[in-house]
Amino acid sequence: MNSKTDIKIGLFGFGTVGQGVYKVLGQTKNAHAEIKRICVRNITRPRKTATPAGLLTDNAADIFDDPEINLIVELVDDADASFRIVSQALCRGIPVVSGSKAMIARHLPELIEMQHAHNTALLYDASSCGSIPVIRNLEEYYDNDLLLEVKGILNGSSNYILSRVFDHGENYTDALQHAQELGFAESDPTFDIEGYDALFKLIIITVHALGQFVPADRVFTVGISHIRDCDIRYAREKGQKIKLVAQVAKVSDRSFTMFVMPELVEKSKYIYSVDDEYNGVVIRGECYDRQFMFGKGAGGLPTASSILSDIMARRHDYRYEYKKMKYVDRPSYTTDVTIRVYIRYDETPVPTLIPFTKVYEQLITPKDKYIIGDVQLSDLIARRRLFDSHDVFIANIPVLYTDRDN
Amino acid sequence: MNSKTDIKIGLFGFGTVGQGVYKVLGQTKNAHAEIKRICVRNITRPRKTATPAGLLTDNAADIFDDPEINLIVELVDDADASFRIVSQALCRGIPVVSGSKAMIARHLPELIEMQHAHNTALLYDASSCGSIPVIRNLEEYYDNDLLLEVKGILNGSSNYILSRVFDHGENYTDALQHAQELGFAESDPTFDIEGYDALFKLIIITVHALGQFVPADRVFTVGISHIRDCDIRYAREKGQKIKLVAQVAKVSDRSFTMFVMPELVEKSKYIYSVDDEYNGVVIRGECYDRQFMFGKGAGGLPTASSILSDIMARRHDYRYEYKKMKYVDRPSYTTDVTIRVYIRYDETPVPTLIPFTKVYEQLITPKDKYIIGDVQLSDLIARRRLFDSHDVFIANIPVLYTDRDN
Numbered sequence: 173m174n175s176k177t178d179i180k181i182g183l184f185g186f187g188t189v190g191q192g193v194y195k196v197l198g199q200t201k202n203a204h205a206e207i208k209r210i211c212v213r214n215i216t217r218p219r220k221t222a223t224p225a226g227l228l229t230d231n232a233a234d235i236f237d238d239p240e241i242n243l244i245v246e247l248v249d250d251a252d253a254s255f256r257i258v259s260q261a262l263c264r265g266i267p268v269v270s271g272s273k274a275m276i277a278r279h280l281p282e283l284i285e286m287q288h289a290h291n292t293a294l295l296y297d298a299s300s301c302g303s304i305p306v307i308r309n310l311e312e313y314y315d316n317d318l319l320l321e322v323k324g325i326l327n328g329s330s331n332y333i334l335s336r337v338f339d340h341g342e343n344y345t346d347a348l349q350h351a352q353e354l355g356f357a358e359s360d361p362t363f364d365i366e367g368y369d370a371l372f373k374l375i376i377i378t379v380h381a382l383g384q385f386v387p388a389d390r391v392f393t394v395g396i397s398h399i400r401d402c403d404i405r406y407a408r409e410k411g412q413k414i415k416l417v418a419q420v421a422k423v424s425d426r427s428f429t430m431f432v433m434p435e436l437v438e439k440s441k442y443i444y445s446v447d448d449e450y451n452g453v454v455i456r457g458e459c460y461d462r463q464f465m466f467g468k469g470a471g472g473l474p475t476a477s478s479i480l481s482d483i484m485a486r487r488h489d490y491r492y493e494y495k496k497m498k499y500v501d502r503p504s505y506t507t508d509v510t511i512r513v514y515i516r517y518d519e520t521p522v523p524t525l526i527p528f529t530k531v532y533e534q535l536i537t538p539k540d541k542y543i544i545g546d547v548q549l550s551d552l553i554a555r556r557r558l559f560d561s562h563d564v565f566i567a568n569i570p571v572l573y574t575d576r577d578n
Numbered sequence: 579m580n581s582k583t584d585i586k587i588g589l590f591g592f593g594t595v596g597q598g599v600y601k602v603l604g605q606t607k608n609a610h611a612e613i614k615r616i617c618v619r620n621i622t623r624p625r626k627t628a629t630p631a632g633l634l635t636d637n638a639a640d641i642f643d644d645p646e647i648n649l650i651v652e653l654v655d656d657a658d659a660s661f662r663i664v665s666q667a668l669c670r671g672i673p674v675v676s677g678s679k680a681m682i683a684r685h686l687p688e689l690i691e692m693q694h695a696h697n698t699a700l701l702y703d704a705s706s707c708g709s710i711p712v713i714r715n716l717e718e719y720y721d722n723d724l725l726l727e728v729k730g731i732l733n734g735s736s737n738y739i740l741s742r743v744f745d746h747g748e749n750y751t752d753a754l755q756h757a758q759e760l761g762f763a764e765s766d767p768t769f770d771i772e773g774y775d776a777l778f779k780l781i782i783i784t785v786h787a788l789g790q791f792v793p794a795d796r797v798f799t800v801g802i803s804h805i806r807d808c809d810i811r812y813a814r815e816k817g818q819k820i821k822l823v824a825q826v827a828k829v830s831d832r833s834f835t836m837f838v839m840p841e842l843v844e845k846s847k848y849i850y851s852v853d854d855e856y857n858g859v860v861i862r863g864e865c866y867d868r869q870f871m872f873g874k875g876a877g878g879l880p881t882a883s884s885i886l887s888d889i890m891a892r893r894h895d896y897r898y899e900y901k902k903m904k905y906v907d908r909p910s911y912t913t914d915v916t917i918r919v920y921i922r923y924d925e926t927p928v929p930t931l932i933p934f935t936k937v938y939e940q941l942i943t944p945k946d947k948y949i950i951g952d953v954q955l956s957d958l959i960a961r962r963r964l965f966d967s968h969d970v971f972i973a974n975i976p977v978l979y980t981d982r983d984n
Contacts, residue, residue, distance in 0.1 A: 196865055200723040202905045297719075303866035305719040312718075313703075313711040315890045317606040318883055442872070445851075459602055459883040460709035463873035466848070468866055477724055477865040484721045493894065499608045 179205035179487060182235030184257050185247035186212045186228070188355050189271055189298075191221040192476030193245065197483075205243075205483050209235050236260065243486055244268045245479060251275040262286040262294060267491075269482040271475060273299035274363070277372035281385055284494055293491035298478035300373040301326055301451040302469040305481065309465075310380040311492050314455065317499070322381045323419035324453035325446045326373040328470025329364035330396050330416045335447040338404055338413055344397075354449070355471060366395035367416060367432040374418040374430060381420060382428055383496030386505050392431040392553050398565040399434070402540045403516050407567075412436045413444055414567055421456075427506040429549060434567040436514060507550040512571050516542040518563030525558060527551050544569065585611035585893060588641030590663050591653035592618045592634070594761050595677055595704075597627040598882030599651060603889075611649075611889050615641050642666065649892055650674045651885060657681040668692040668700060673897075675888040677881060679705040680769070683778035687791050690900055699897035704884035706779040707732055707857040710873040711887065716786040717898050720861065723905070728787045729825035730859035731852045732779040734876025735770035736802050736822045741853040744810055744819055750803075760855070761877060772801035773822060773838040780824040780836060787826060788834055789902025792911050798837040798959050804971040805840070808946045809922050813973075818842045819850055820973060827862075833912040835955060840973040842920060913956040918977050922948040924969035931964060933957050950975065 181197075183190060190210070197203055207227070215228045235241055244261045246268055248254045254272040259279075261268045263286060270276060276283065276296050287294050297307045301324075310322070325331050329351045336347035348361060363369045371393045379385050396416050407414045415437045420430035437444045442464045446452035451469025456462045468474035496502070510529065515522050518541065523534070528545035535542050552559075552566075559566055587603075589596060596616070603609055613633070621634050641647055650667040652674055654660045660678040665685075667674045669692060676682060682689065682702050693700050703713045707730075716728070731737050735757045742753035754767060769775045777799045785791050802822050813820045821843045826836035843850045848870045852858035857875025862868045874880035902908070916935060921928050924947065929940065934951035941948050958972075965972055 192865070196724070199864065201907065202723050202902075303869060305715055308719055309711055309715070312891065312896075313714055313887045316883075316886055317608050318602070318886070457883065458605065459598070459879040459886075461874055461880070463710060463871070465869070465871055467869035473865040474867070477722075477863065480722055480724070480865075481719045485718065488899065490718075496608075501607065 179243050179483060180208045180240045181205060181243050181245050181483070182238065182241040183207050183210045183245045183247070184232070184235070185249065186210050186219060186221075187247065187249055188472035189475045189479065190247045191219065192472035193247070193479050194221055194223070196473065196476045196480050200480065203480065203484065204487065208241055209238065211235050232257065236264065242266070243483065245483065246270040246272060247479070248272065251278065255279055258283065258294065259286060262290055262292055265290045265292045267293040267295075267486055269295045269298075269479060269486070271296065271298040271479060273369065273372040273376065277375040277388060280376065280379055287491070293486070295482040295485060295490070295492070296376070297482050298475050300376050301453060302328065302467070302471065303474040303478050304451055304453060304465050304467040304469065305478070306377060306453055306465065307380050307492075308481075310377065310455075311495070314381070314457065315495050318457040318459055319381055319455070320458060321419065321421035321456040322377055322453065323417060323421065323443075323456070325415055325443055325451050326370040326418045326453070326469065327364050327367075327416060328449035328451055328468070329361070329369070330367075331446065331451070332449045332470070333365070334396060334399075334414060334416065337399070338407075339447065344399065365397045367393045368395075370416060370418040371432045374420060374432060378420045378430060379494070380492070380496065382422070383494070383499050383502045384428070384505060386430060390505070392433065392507070392549060392556070394433050394559045394566055396434055398559075398562060400516070400565060403565050403567070406514070406516070406542065407436055410436070412438055415443055415446070417443065417568065422503055423506065423509055424503075426501075426503055428503045429506055429509045431549065431568075434565070436567050436569050507548075507553055509549045510546050511549055512544070512546050512569040513552075514542060514544050514567045514569055516540070516565045520558065520561055520564055522558070522564060526555060585649050585889060586614045586646045587611060587649050587651050587889065588644065588647040589613050589616045589651045589653070590638070590641070591655065592616050592625060592627075593653065593655055594878035595881045595885065596653045597625065598878035599653070599885050600627055600629070602879065602882045602886050606886065609886065609890065610893065614647055615644065617641050638663065642670065648672070649889065651889065652676040652678060653885070654678065657684065661685055664689065664700065665692060668696055668698055671696045671698045673699040673701075673892055675701045675704075675885060675892070677702065677704040677885060679775065679778040679782060683781040683794060686782065686785055693897070699892070701888040701891060701896070701898070702782070703888050704881050706782050707859060708734065708873070708875040708877065709880035709884050710857055710859060710871050710875065711884070712783060712859055712871065713786050713898075714887075715871075716783065716861075717901070720787070720863065721901050724863040724865055725787055725861070726864060727825065727827035727862040728783055728859065729823060729827065729849075729862070731821055731849055731857050732776040732824045732859070732875065733770050733773075733822060734855035734857055734874070735767070735775070736773075737852065737857070738855045738876070739771070740802060740820060740822065743805070744813075745853065750805065771803045773799045774801075776822060776824040777838045780826060780838060784826045784836060785900070786898070786902065788828070789900070789905050789908045790834070790911060792836060796911070798839065798913070798955060798962070800839050800965045800972055802840055804965075804968060806922070806971060809971050809973070812920070812922070812948065813842055816842070818844055821849055821852070823849065823974065828909055829912065829915050830909075832907070832909055834909045835912055835915045837955065837974075840971070842973050842975050913954075913959055915955045916952050917955055918950070918952050918975040919958075920948060920950050920973045920975055922946070922971045926964065926967055926970055928964070928970060932961060
């Protein structure tokens with residue numbers, strides 16, 4: 173696309189983010205981009221944003237068959253429909269900007285193939301951390317071997333809930349409802365709360381950080397829904413907060429590990445101060461040590477501003493090159509890593525079920541039971557179902573393979 | 579340059595950052611870039627980094643006339659020499675990566691012309707905030723009209739000194755010496771301390787943030803060398819810190835202002851926690867509100883990692899497009915802005931010399947004298963010499979045109 177060409181957008185989906193994009197494009201006189209058609213499931217559904225007659229359609233062909241449309245923006249809240257739209261567009265050689273992290277995390281290898289086969293582009297910076305430019309920076313600025321770790325709070329909704337519960341003494345159900353009312357939570361809140369939203373973002377980040385795609389089912393993922401007052405009390409007594417943290421880190425020159433888990437975060441760490449719906453990402457590397465990026469990670473307008481960045485990038489034919497996938501000696505994914513965890517439990521006999529290699533602390537009272545010890549990540553994955561039960565809460569204590577604070 | 583071409587670098591300057599680049603390139607097996615020749619003023623000067631025989635030369639022609647060299651990295655600590663090298667390279671169509679902020683801030687319009695006339699590129703992300711990717715993100719990710727303000731701690735050396743003085747009770751001279759010993763201070767420390775280093779970075783940032791070049795002599799710039807115990811005490815009593823802050827901000831749709839000045843920073847602001855040699859930049863815009871980027875802003879290796887990012891970007895023919903300079907309705911620079919300031923003085927009759935439009939607080943004791951009031955920025959610029967005298971300290975109190983915390 174020539175940089176002087178105006179961008180004519182076919183938009184799929186007109187929810188919070190879609191309406192945000194519509195609003196933002198109307199505000200920016202130098203965007204040289206306009207939405208030509210919006211495809212929705214139900215035209216007559218009442219929406220906050222008024223649109224000119226004829227802009228909305230329920231027929232995808234009105235977008236796909238319009239030769240003037242040179243960019244598809246896909247913001248559909250259903251991973252299967254989203255994949256159909258994006259793959260159809262890419263196979264027709266139409267570039268796409270997408271915010272569908274679940275779909276991208278699931279299909280990224282195919283989507284990369286399609287971009288290559290049909291010489292077109294799929295951009296998705298908005299899919300990770302809303303307004304924070306994580307993907308673009310990993311792909312471009314951190315395009316070298318120095319990168320060691322990407323770690324952060326990637327889900328605004330669960331972070332908002334934890335902030336309400338942890339800092340404001342709200343109960344969990346009220347906090348969840350507030351998050352949904354404010355539009356921070358996805359339509360299926362379990363995605364946010366059980367860590368899957370953060371996992372999908374982490375999978376995408378890992379492709380651009382280390383050039384490796386790891387399928388979701390291979391990554392240990394535990395969310396925050398089992399948190400109880402005693403866990404909050406435990407963290408508070410140590411001057412810590414509990415945050416839902418996603419991380420990918422090199423553990424040697426040859427291997428890296430990744431997981432999503434609540435973490436006991438010390439006050440000295442950057443992510444300690446990331447509260448409410450904010451996201452914060454720490455990028456650690458040789459030479460530059462740590463960099464921290466912080467911004468709004470949820471909400472219609474912040475995400476829309478990121479979609480706008482991707483739209484503008486297409487004016488200059490920008491595409492991800494997936495450079496690190498071509499690196500020699502890419503590190504391999506391993507779960508053969510010792511991590512230290514806090515596990516609080518009720519009836520489940522955690523100490524006998526989990527093969528701790530070392531135990532540091534154990535409390536057994538009629539009210540509270542917890543154990544702190546070292547365990548192999550692979551052993552946790554093998555006992556994944558234990559953490560689905562409603563009386564077990566696990567939190568990472570980051571001490572072992574990261575030798576300095578982040 | 580084809581992405582499969584290896585990069586052969588001619589390096590000018592082999593000081594702290596130059597040696598850092600040499601070291602970093604040796605560590606990164608996927609850089610596909612090597613230093614072919616290093617031009618220095620004095621070959622025989624002892625250096626920490628050992629180099630193979632024949633790598634060093636004192637003859638610039640050994641680099642300019644080598645047809646294999648396809649990138650010049652310029653890290654010379656003398657703005658005039660730096661400009662001669664960079665303009666010679668660009669006029670020969672050789673792309674350049676430079677870290678010379680003073681030279682770039684002075685000559686940017688000419689350098690943009692040269693890049694255009696000779697169809698080549700000059701990258702300088704390392705020139706602003708060391709390892710933090712500010713320029714690249716302003717140019718690419720924030721390529722839209724939403725941007726309202728860029729504000730931050732851009733000079734690691736003065737920030738290190740303020741941290742030592744402010745948080746550790748060191749005296750100013752000791753703190754300055756420590757900064758120099760640690761390699762955080764430029765060879766001429768007045769650049770750091772009097773705010774010029776931050777100013778040069780701000781000028782470069784403003785080109786990429788708002789598409790406007792403002793010459794250094796038009797920008798109100800005051801540094802930290804006049805800070806006294808009573809200023810530190812004043813800030814501490816209010817629970818604040820004093821930081822040297824550079825900022826550029828739109829004050830209306832049509833205009834923006836910029837200045838470099840110490841600031842009384844409240845605890846709730848992001849930059850309050852930016853201590854020691856770190857830099858922190860707050861980017862504020864419509865829709866995404868505030869984003870914060872934080873990282874090491876000084877030192878050989880962090881800066882070298884940023885130089886590496888620019889080198890790698892050249893493998894993909896990356897160049898700044900200076901897109902915002904082509905925007906319609908770019909805002910114009912104005913100093914017709916009211917700001918609120920704290921001015922501490924001794925013998926100079928500040929209250930009669932400065933035309934305050936409103937005074938909020940005034941203290942006159944045998945020991946301390948200060949005044950807090952609103953003043954036009956243009957009136958401060960007209961009285962610029964007042965702040966060179968050794969008994970006047972000015973600090974911005976950010977309340978007027980920024981309505982929310984940053």
